[in-house]
Amino acid sequence: MNIKKSGKDLIVNDIKDFDLAQTMECGQCFHFVRLDEEEYELTAYGRYLHIKQEKNILTFFDTTKKDFENIWRHYFDLDTDYGKIKRYIAKRSPELKEIIKKNKGIRILNQEFFETLMSFIISQNNRIPRIKALVAAISEKWGRKLTDTMYAFPDASGLSKVCEDDFRELKTGFRAAYLCDAVKKVLSKDIDEHLLTSADLKDCEEKLCAIKGIGPKVANCIMLFSLGKREAFPIDVWMKRIMEELYFGGKEQSLNTIAYLAADRFGEYGGYAQQYLFAYAREAGDSENKG
DNA sequence: CTCCAGGGATCAG
DNA sequence: CTGATCCATGGA
Numbered sequence: 001m002n003i004k005k006s007g008k009d010l011i012v013n014d015i016k017d018f019d020l021a022q023t024m025e026c027g028q029c030f031h032f033v034r035l036d037e038e039e040y041e042l043t044a045y046g047r048y049l050h051i052k053q054e055k056n057i058l059t060f061f062d063t064t065k066k067d068f069e070n071i072w073r074h075y076f077d078l079d080t081d082y083g084k085i086k087r088y089i090a091k092r093s094p095e096l097k098e099i100i101k102k103n104k105g106i107r108i109l110n111q112e113f114f115e116t117l118m119s120f121i122i123s124q125n126n127r128i129p130r131i132k133a134l135v136a137a138i139s140e141k142w143g144r145k146l147t148d149t150m151y152a153f154p155d156a157s158g159l160s161k162v163c164e165d166d167f168r169e170l171k172t173g174f175r176a177a178y179l180c181d182a183v184k185k186v187l188s189k190d191i192d193e194h195l196l197t198s199a200d201l202k203d204c205e206e207k208l209c210a211i212k213g214i215g216p217k218v219a220n221c222i223m224l225f226s227l228g229k230r231e232a233f234p235i236d237v238w239m240k241r242i243m244e245e246l247y248f249g250g251k252e253q254s255l256n257t258i259a260y261l262a263a264d265r266f267g268e269y270g271g272y273a274q275q276y277l278f279a280y281a282r283e284a285g286d287s288e289n290k291g
Numbered sequence: 292c293t294c295c296a297g298g299g300a301t302c303a304g
Numbered sequence: 305c306t307g308a309t310c311c312a313t314g315g316a
Binding site for chain 2: 027041104120124125126127128131178190203212213214216217218221234235236237238239278282
């Protein structure tokens with residue numbers, strides 16, 4: 001990885017195991033706009049970013065070295081060795097070799113805690129385009145304006161005066177009460193990001209599940225995508241189906257049994273494995289719909 | 292019209 | 305502990 005400035009832009013050369021589109025579109029993030037095949041705009045940590053990939057060259061448009069080092073380097077998980085991770089997962093589960101090859105550029109983003117918390121509450125029983133629309137709507141209504149079309153997601157204090165009816169007006173449906181409860185518990189420090197970060201996986205999950213509307217799946221997404229807990233393993237309907245097919249001969253299993261197998265098989269790399277399994281499941285599901 | 296979405300709360304057994 | 309039903313909303 002070779003970093004240099006070119007006018008206002010910042011260029012990263014020789015980037016390995018990275019594909020921008022795969023990373024943005026794999027269902028972990030909801031606050032971005034696709035401009036072109038490998039070109040996106042997004043917001044995170046109160047900043048706006050316009051980014052583009054051409055082969056193994058990444059261009060961060062109009063970005064200072066300071067912002068790259070303080071924010072984007074960690075956001076895109078650029079200091080993690082994904083080659084090592086992929087080799088480990090392929091060894092533990094050879095069925096995944098092909099799908100890892102197809103999705104060899106997926107990175108797990110290190111997103112902001114509060115935005116991730118709220119986004120995955122919204123994700124429950126919802127579709128990705130709709131989740132994105134709701135995240136954008138909350139940002140536009142209560143967040144800081146960054147460009148003509150993009151707004152930063154507000155922090156908890158920015159939502160302190162927002163009530164359930166306000167969330168309901170945006171058509172968040174039955175999740176309005178959940179969003180309210182999350183804001184309240186973050187403001188009261190009942191939910192504290194730093195305590196969660198230092199807590200172990202089980203303790204952290206338990207604390208997150210104290211928020212109304214958060215269960216095991218959403219809690220694990222929050223831990224994986226915003227608290228740096230890469231051993232977290234979110235199990236949704238897709239994951240359940242594909243795990244039963246790959247490891248249990250197609251027989252139905254309880255969520256606990258599946259979670260136990262994941263922990264045993266993938267350990268500290270559970271979260272990474274989950275991304276490839278998710279891609280595998282979605283691909284299988286799509287071809288099923290076509291055929 | 293019906294069905295379902297990267298689930299979870301609630302209640303029955 | 306496991307299973308069924310409901311939850312708002314919008315797109316297929």
